[in-house]
Amino acid sequence: MVTEQEVEAIGRTLLDAAQPLPARFRALFTLRNVGGRAAVDWISRAFGDGSALLKHELAFCLGQMQDEAAIPVLIRVLEDTGQEPMVRHEAGEALGAIGNPKVLDILKRYCEDPVVEVAETCQLAVKRLEWLQENKDKPDTSPYRSVDPAPPAEETDVAKLREILLDESRELFDRYRAMFALRNVGNQDAVLALAEGLRCGSALFRHEVGYVLGQLQDEACVPQLTATLCQRSESPMVRHECAEALGAIARPSCLRALRAFAADGERVVRESCQVALDMYEYENSTEFQYADGLCKLQASP
Template identity: 60%
Template sequence: MPSTVEIKRIGAVLCDEARPLPERFRALFTLRNLGGETAIDYIVECFSDQSALLKHECAYCLGQMQDKYAIPKLVTVLKDTKQDTMVRHEAGEALGAIGCNSVMGILKEYCNDPIIEVAETCQLAVERIEWLHSKEKQKESSKNPFSSVDPAPPLTEEDLVVLQRKLLDEKLPLFDRYRAMFSLRNINSDASALALAEGLKCSSALFRHEIAYVLGQMQNAAGIKQLKCNLQQEDENPMVRHECAEALGSIAAQECLHTLQDFTQDKEVVVRESCEVALDMLQYEQSEDFQYADTLVKLS
């Protein structure tokens, strides 16, 4: 286990705004993997950063770490209307990922936030926590092959046609559609990736952004065409375009490289920064490097 001094050195890399963003992202994920209060303190420090993309990723990592120590700061970020929508959304999702009943009050309060992406996120977080403490949860034993903490559990259904129908049915509760989404992701085939890609045409920006995220997790080239389409649409929500860019970086095909290079000068800062980070991820995926979160090794 790294010493406190080593964790502080990694934290210094994360918080150094003069360093390239991809380098800071690698430091962030190194801290996420190490865990502990010192690591969280450095991640939390970045919520005053200029980059909404980095702050959003910090909130995501705090949720994945599932450490209650981060809850007070995540609540503060959710409440802060001066923060970018994607940062507040991710703070709400992180509170749902940590899964404590103690945050139900604040999440329910923000289920009616005027920003629809924040409201929908808090609604999902409430339903996830309710599910965690339900009898249904005790009966289910589904495993997540991607080892991520997701905003909704997968369904036990395995029929692609049924799952896609639920995924695209905008009359169903968003939580149910998310469950279908993660079921399709876990199947992880060309057919399930294509079914998911159809979700990038749905009306909810939050939903489209999550579709892009899971397509990136799958790293299946079948999703490239629709991901590129949404990234290329200038009128698409920036949080969706950003997630499409990062997904293309994870898939790491050659055509992804050219697309990402084309958008490194996009007018939206979060899209430009996402392409920069995605190109670093693509380079990692095409390399023989042992791990992406390699800051500790580099500092050593």
């Protein structure tokens, strides 16, 4: 049983800008795992922070928690044009992840947002909610225990899925469905097909490819992820996701690029590399879990 005082202590770590960013990330993911209204409230309070990366992850965690108590704050973040595009995008995606159709009208309003990443995200979220309404008898589950922005396609042939994934004339929702189907297949051909997706489509699409490759944790895609991270002309939101994927893969082949770009001129890229290096250390340690805020708190005298 997690006490109110323990949740508060973890929440204060999340809000403390003097703490190293990796420590705040671990606090955030601890709150996500704890769940409940108090955890949602502490996470929601952090949207005033100066780190776009942290705020992006706040929205991601609220979506993954699927707690409807988070809907009001996510709508405010989506509506706030002063927030960075990658933060507003993640708020839109989180509203789709929670799965309540009452947000359809607000999502449809932002399907024409002038920021393309926000518009595309809201279009996908609308499609996801409509799919859920039409397929109530089908499970909305992932083998990776994630709430995905699109259900996987029913097709399992890697060649056919690759064709859909890379076809920029196809609807984005269909390409996303192919992406998650390839992830679920998970063999090396599927991994390499996904890695090709880092070179095509919108920044939002490439960003999601990076995320999926991080879930797979297959070293076969390290060269493509590294090349994309190193490409300074690439969108920072794509480079950030590639950095986090390299941290999740956590092989020695990932280290050089992460260390090199931990001082990058783009704040979201350098912070992502710093967090990824912490993830790398965790994956190569004997620690029980990454979200260790509660463990550390309970172990302290």
